Each structure stands twice: as structure tokens, then as C-alpha cells.
Amino acid sequence: MNKNKIIVPLSNNSYEVTIKQGIINNIGEELKRIGVKNNRKILIVSNKEISNLFGGELLKNLKKYKYSAEIFNIKAGESYKNLASLREIYNAAFDIGLDRNALMIALGGGIVGDVTGFAAATWLRGIEYIQIPTTLLSMVDSSVGGKTAVNHPKGKNLIGAFYQPKAVFIDPETLKTLPPREFKAGMAEVIKYGVIKDKALFEYLENDKNRDKILNLENESLIKIINNSIKTKAHIVSEDEKENGIRAILNYGHSFGHVIENLCGYGEYLHGEAISIGMKIAGDISTEKKLWPKKHSLRQDNLIESYGLPTKTPKIKKNEVIKILMGDKKVRDGKMRFILPKKIGEVDIFNDINESQFLKYFD
Numbered sequence: 001m002n003k004n005k006i007i008v009p010l011s012n013n014s015y016e017v018t019i020k021q022g023i024i025n026n027i028g029e030e031l032k033r034i035g036v037k038n039n040r041k042i043l044i045v046s047n048k049e050i051s052n053l054f055g056g057e058l059l060k061n062l063k064k065y066k067y068s069a070e071i072f073n074i075k076a077g078e079s080y081k082n083l084a085s086l087r088e089i090y091n092a093a094f095d096i097g098l099d100r101n102a103l104m105i106a107l108g109g110g111i112v113g114d115v116t117g118f119a120a121a122t123w124l125r126g127i128e129y130i131q132i133p134t135t136l137l138s139m140v141d142s143s144v145g146g147k148t149a150v151n152h153p154k155g156k157n158l159i160g161a162f163y164q165p166k167a168v169f170i171d172p173e174t175l176k177t178l179p180p181r182e183f184k185a186g187m188a189e190v191i192k193y194g195v196i197k198d199k200a201l202f203e204y205l206e207n208d209k210n211r212d213k214i215l216n217l218e219n220e221s222l223i224k225i226i227n228n229s230i231k232t233k234a235h236i237v238s239e240d241e242k243e244n245g246i247r248a249i250l251n252y253g254h255s256f257g258h259v260i261e262n263l264c265g266y267g268e269y270l271h272g273e274a275i276s277i278g279m280k281i282a283g284d285i286s287t288e289k290k291l292w293p294k295k296h297s298l299r300q301d302n303l304i305e306s307y308g309l310p311t312k313t314p315k316i317k318k319n320e321v322i323k324i325l326m327g328d329k330k331v332r333d334g335k336m337r338f339i340l341p342k343k344i345g346e347v348d349i350f351n352d353i354n355e356s357q358f359l360k361y362f363d
């Protein structure tokens, strides 16, 4: 098999993730290859910034392959990952007569991907959709695995569905226009895979030469880290599609990360920055519980910082922390569950952490 094609093996809807330089300009051919008939209407959901960069070529190429497609832009930013944007997509779908045979394409980062996925899951009780992620975070994480959602004022991603895409097409070339801060935020998820499952990836990321290549956006190293990350994600998702068990380990660093995003206001910290701090807290708790040695904790924190990501917790009121954590989707039967590292490349799920063990990090 082509080493840049990964199958996400699921019981009834397996799909391919293709990672290829330049693929963004040849989506028509890819759709044809995976059997999308050209009598199907396509609604591409994006935002202005992204569609200005890639939308024109995408439409041109789809036209070449006789697909009829239109672009609809939602507003950019986490504060627009909401029901209002969803309604706008439904309106656009209605206006262009998007029927049950139609297809949506998410062209953008995790926000566009999550909202479009949920729109596709719910429009006419579900139509197919394709992910074309354009941020590092969405390439290595959100475009694969079928978690779709919008935020509720009371919390992040509270309204959503598990709904798998028909295919994912990743073009590392699109990262060349991504602001460096966004790129680095995506590295947090890559580091996460190293800590939870892939020691070799962790060590690859630690190497100075590799870091230079990655931060200079050299194609080969980008394809390597995207490929490794998705392999881990695909493996975990195929074992536990709806997060009844093992899939929760993908949320390493996320419980505390969500607290930070939520209480500091979405936007002050990017998602990847918030989970970097979350991973640091989880690592410290694990060291304190004598689950993993201090030297590993330090290796993790050094790696996070070496990619320009934060590890320092902002000042947050402790009672607010509890409120957010209890509202977290990872709470089961009133018990908070935390993912803590045991080795580099191995984590476990714990529900016996008491408040005092984590609240001190929010002083």
C-alpha cells in the first residue's frame, strides 16, 4: 500500500486518508477515484481567508471533472463555532437545493471541519462529507475520527455527533500559508501522540535537526509527522469509535486545556496552546503520583517548549476550574477522569485524582 494512504478501519464505514503534496489542486480526480458520481451537488464550507487561498483552484478543478460545486463561507474563529453558523450552512444548503445525494466538503481548519461535519450529520438526517484540512491541527487530529460539534455558551463542543467523513485529503503544501503560531499549536497534538502512544515519534521530535526541518516546513518531515499521528489516531478510533473506553486517551491534556480555553475566553489561547499547558499539568500530577519519573516529565515539558508552546498555567479561580471540569464530556457518573502518562508512549485513564491534586496548579 502507498505509505501515504492510511485506512481508518471501522466496522461499517472505513475510509481513506490520503496525504500528498499538491492534492488540493486535484480533488476532482480524487473524488472520481473514490466513486463520487458527478451528478451529485457539492457544498464546500470554508471561511473567507481559506477559500481566498484555495477555493478558486478547488472549484476550477472540480469543474474540470464536471462536478457542480459552490463555496459557502462561515465566519472565522472559535466564537463562530456555534449554532448560528450551523443555521447559515443549512440556509445555504436549502438555497442551492442540497439533496440527500449531495456531498459537503470541509475546507479549512478544525473549526470549519467540526461545524461542517455536524452540518452534514444533520442535514436531511445525514449526507456524506469530505475533509480537506488546512491547519496542522486539523490534519493530525480533527479531520480524522468523526467527532463533529459546535460549542454551547456553557461549554465547548457540547452539541455534536460522531459522524465519519467519506474520505480525508491532506496537502502539506497548504501549511505554507498558515501563520506560524497556528502551526506550532498543531505541534501540540503531534507531541501528544508521541506521549500517549508513539515513543519513536517523540524521539524524532526531540532531535534538533528534525525540529529544524519541521519548523522550516520541509515536506518530508511534515509528511512523516502527519502520517505517524494519523496512524495512531486511526488505530485508536478503530478500536473505540464512540469513545466508550480507550479513545479517551486522545484527550490527554485536554481536560485542563478546556478549562484554560473556557475561562480565559476562547481566542486568548489557541487550542493547541491550551492543551500544551494541560499536558504539563497532567505530567506533573503523574510524577507526583509516582507514576512516571520526573526526568520524563521534564523531557515532555522541554519538548513542548522547544516547539514554542507554553507550559505556564494562567491565573484562574479554583471554583471555576471545578465547574468547568464537572461539565466536561469526560466526566462519567459524576467522576472526573484524567489521562496521565506512565511512560513516554504510554498513558492510562484515572478517576481517583482528588481536587487538591490538580487545583494547586491553578494558583
Ligand SMILES: NC(=O)c1ccc[n+]([C@@H]2O[C@H](COP(=O)([O-])OP(=O)(O)OC[C@H]3O[C@@H](n4cnc5c(N)ncnc54)[C@H](O)[C@@H]3O)[C@@H](O)[C@H]2O)c1
Binding pocket: 047, 049, 050, 053, 076, 077, 078, 081, 108, 109, 110, 111, 112, 114, 134, 135, 136, 137, 138, 141, 142, 143, 144, 145, 146, 147, 148, 157, 174, 175, 176, 177, 178, 179, 182, 185, 271, 272
Ligand atoms: N473533532 C476533533 O476531533 C477535534 C480535535 C481537536 C480539535 N478540534 C477542534 O478544532 C478547532 C481548532 O482547529 P484549528 O486549530 O485548525 O483552528 P481554526 O480552524 O480556527 O484555524 C486556525 C486559523 O487559521 C486559518 N487557516 C486555516 N488554514 C489556513 C491555511 N492553510 N493558511 C492560512 N490560514 C489558514 C483559519 O482561517 C483560522 O483563522 C477547535 O474548535 C477544536 O475544538 C476538534
